[in-house]
Amino acid sequence: MGFLLLYAYRSQTPSVPEVSITQALQDINAGRIRAVSVSGNRATLEFADITRGKEQTTLPDPDTVLGRAIADYNAANPSKPIALTYQSESQPFSVVGSVILSLLPVLLIGGFFYYLMIRARKAP
Numbered sequence: 001m002g003f004l005l006l007y008a009y010r011s012q013t014p015s016v017p018e019v020s021i022t023q024a025l026q027d028i029n030a031g032r033i034r035a036v037s038v039s040g041n042r043a044t045l046e047f048a049d050i051t052r053g054k055e056q057t058t059l060p061d062p063d064t065v066l067g068r069a070i071a072d073y074n075a076a077n078p079s080k081p082i083a084l085t086y087q088s089e090s091q092p093f094s095v096v097g098s099v100i101l102s103l104l105p106v107l108l109i110g111g112f113f114y115y116l117m118i119r120a121r122k123a124p
Helices: 002-012 021-029 066-076 092-122
Strands: 033-039 042-047 054-058 083-087
Touching: 021 033, 021 042, 021 054, 021 066, 033 066
Parallel strands: 033 083
Antiparallel strands: 033 042, 042 054
């Protein structure tokens, strides 16, 4: 059951590569990033080249580095700014809800087979 829960959780969350803050700053300064969303101490960077996807990095506790780097880049390149958004970090229901919704088909199929077994035992 634990393996099924882990599989259901991992199948719902796409794998985003983890990079260091210095690599993230290099990507920002090189102009390869089009948007950054910050949630708590995690930042997700979206590449301008769609085929490269996304990266994640862990921010230092008072984030003075990433916000300043994006502001400096946007001031130097006003024609191609990087969008910076902050999101609330409280999403416990979304993780639990996705696990429950992922297991719902398994539980329904298991319940159906259980019903068939009970019905077969009662039949003469």
